Amino acid sequence: MGRLLDNLAVMLGRAPRKPAFLTPAAQREFARQNSKEGKADRKRRIAEEREENYRSHFWRNWRWISIVVINLLFVLSYRADIQLVEGALTASRFVGFHMADVNSALQVMLAYKHVVINLVIGTSTVVFIWWLVGGRSFCAWACPYHLLGEWAEMLHLWLARRGLAKDHQFHRGLRTALYVVFAALAVVTGYTVFEVISPVGILSRAFTYGASLALIWVGVLLLIEVFYSRRFWCRYICPIGMTYGFVGATAPVTVTYDLANCLHEGKCRDVCMVPHVLEMTKIGYADDVRINIGADCTRCGMCVEVCPSKALTFDIKGLNKLL
Template sequence: MDSYKTRATLKDTSFFSTLIITSKNGTKRLSIRAYRFFTIILVHLLFWFSYHVDIQILEGSISGSRAFGFHLSDPFIVLEVLGAFGKVELNLIIGAVSILFFYLIFGGRAFCGWICPYGLISEIGEKINAKLIAKNIIKKRKFTRISRYVFWVLFLASSYFSGYLVFEVINVVGILSRFIIYGFSLAILWLVAVFLVELFFARRVWCACFCPVGTTYSLLVSKPSFTKIQWDKDRCDHCGVCVDVCFVGDILELTKKNSAISKEQKKFRISGIDCTLCGRCVDVCHHDALKFDNLLKRMV
């Protein structure tokens, strides 16, 4: 993909071309998307090797695991357990705090872009959805992300009133992770159903509107996160390609709108809490107006 010669929108760019970036001087390199996909695959290979070959670097699954024997826990599952049983084991608390601290340093909701296995599949479906819209086979639909917070409350409430981890029955992230590690189960049919909805009804609707896992990271660590995308107002020509490829594109629009308040400031960190740090906006920007920014790096 050569973002300097073309506008790399969803409908105008082939999926596999986005894995290789052509720089200004014509050299080719792996895109941020390629590095993300490699990370997702590597994490689940380590899970698989732990279960099948007993190489215990990363044990368990995406919902709860141990890295070199150290506990890691999905923060939303910890909240579910607290709601369902009124108490949480110390190992779960330590695991959740460790994960939250990691994402506080390395990017708020970055779990969704860099670790979640369903995110990879959903991005493939997103491309197919864009093609169907371009051919007028289906309509473009966009839902308010307020629904994510509604479902977040409903899933926690269901755990509280039922005494059961209700969301984990339909959690496509956990279902896919367990499918990769342990093998087939009928639960994978639910994942297929969700994927088909994203193909033919609405772009990445699970991630954008329903999944409470990403919402938890958004609420707890996205705002104070040390790592965010930085936007350079002087470099930007407002072509809109970054908004097109971002499945939560209005956070970029919000940042640009807020920049009008400050006439002197030239660089702004993405202000929305839903950014997954997927880096797709960075990959497609033909003026290099977007980049990763870490406050710790500045201090050093």
């Protein structure tokens, strides 16, 4: 329970902390790594890894396919008029069964000031699905803006290496504050204000029903992310990811960190969209030898792909490693 509450606090914006207490197993492992033999072994493994130049795109490719397929289902169902999936990611019907994005449902019920039964039914199914896969997996595996943001991030990093862009960081608590603001606006105005500016809904509706002027706002966000602040919307603004973080905080599917295999190079944090969830990969920051990554993790798999020593892997609680 203590680790869960700590993970949620970090997701809400609190800076990760170096642990005050280490388990005996973690103490022994750090002692081994800091010994003369351990340091020599780590140095050797790092040299071997750099010669191999390890990197995989296995999970990235599957994520991109997942995002395209999920969003394409809405488009093809509408264009072909087969009524398989109707609506958009914010609210839809799958073969006639109501489904609703959790954050959108909350916004609607706050605006209406009463519980909408259809939304409760549709949201329950969505909650179970995204709880099962865990964390903010909706962001990495379904959200169309995430895919555009990922491409924008690639361009940002390319420009940054040439001194043409810089990442201006904001306090992560800004997202929590805006979460409360959007909820309050729904209650006060009786209108789902967030849905007007959400690039997720804008893109989903545009793909299915056609372009609108709202796409200009999406373009502005992408320009900010390319030139001014890396992953600006997802890291500092969007309440959707935080909502799914709460949903998937206790999920059976996790990314697990193995201290004994870690070389502490920091490559995982370099590629992570939410690097604060990987703070335990720093030397002295892991309080146990095996740790499940926190609720703010998008389950994107990029840290798993870039880790040469398999210190980060996808796991299912109670079962052996998948990779």
